[in-house]
Amino acid sequence: MSSKAASFVEAIASRRTIYSLKPVLPEKVELKEVQQIVQDIIKHTPTCFNSQGNRALALSGESxxxxxxxxxxxxxxEKFKAKPLAARDDAVGTVVFLVKDSKTKELQERFPIRADIFPExxxxxxxxxxxxTWTALELLGFGANLQHFNDLxxxxxxxxxxxxxxxVQGQLVFGLPAAAAGEKAFDENEVPLLV
Known part of the structure; x- marks a missing residue:
């Protein structure tokens, strides 16, 4: 495997869910850098029929x-309140991922025979x-976890x-890791090569 591909796979493989966070930035990292990374990723993430419906907000501080x-x-x-409380008090920020629903409707109108597949x-x-975004923020030194309190x-x-x-599609809560993630467990999922 080429060194570029190996570095990319290593970054994906080392990405972890970190719930134990501190509300501070990694050393020499500024929020503007987070904003720029999110903006670039939203811009360059492929979308069906180049619809470009992805959106995001970067939140920190009082927001x-x-x-x-x-x-x-x-x-x-009460049993569901621990995660939002930790997000509020222990993280330095959140990236909120959104989609522009009018782009989905536009695709459904252009291709009605496949209208049911476009939301997916x-x-x-x-x-x-x-x-x-999660992987990129971890490369900057953040820990993160993905939440789905979309309507709220x-x-x-x-x-x-x-x-x-x-x-809203999801929320990536990020901060400085306060503790390491647990061990990963894997199912057997070998990919067959069919030629």
Whole structure:
């Protein structure tokens, strides 16, 4: 395997879910760098029919805390409140991944015979952006975990920043790792080579 490919696979393989975070930046990293990485990844992530419906917001400081406090306060069951509380208090920021629903509808109208598949394809593209961002932030020294409080996050986002036709796909909570991740366990999943 070439050294570039090996480095890429190593970065993907070392990506981990880190729940134990500190609300600080890694040394020599600024939030502007996080914003630029997210912007570049959203721009360059492939989308079906080049629809370019991926969007993102980078939250930190009071914006980050306000959004997660809303999730914490709104959840009806106490047993589900630990993750938003940790996101609010232990992380330095959140990347909110969104999609532009009008792009999905446009594809459905252009290709009605395949209309049912486009929401899934859009979700695949958003997932690609999420994984790429997660891996890139870990290369900067962050720990991160992916959350899906989508409807509650959308309610808390500033209405002057998001458009009416955006929907939330996931939230990547990030900060300085406070503890290492546990061991990974793998199912057997050998990829056959068919020639």
């Amino acid at each position: 980050h805390k306000r959004v997660w406090d809303h999730v914490y306060q709104t959840l009806p069951l 394809l859009i979700a695949h593209s958003s997932g690609s952006a999420q994984l790429s 996050i959308l309610q808390a986002l500033p209405k002057d920043v998001i458009e009416d036709d955006w929907s």
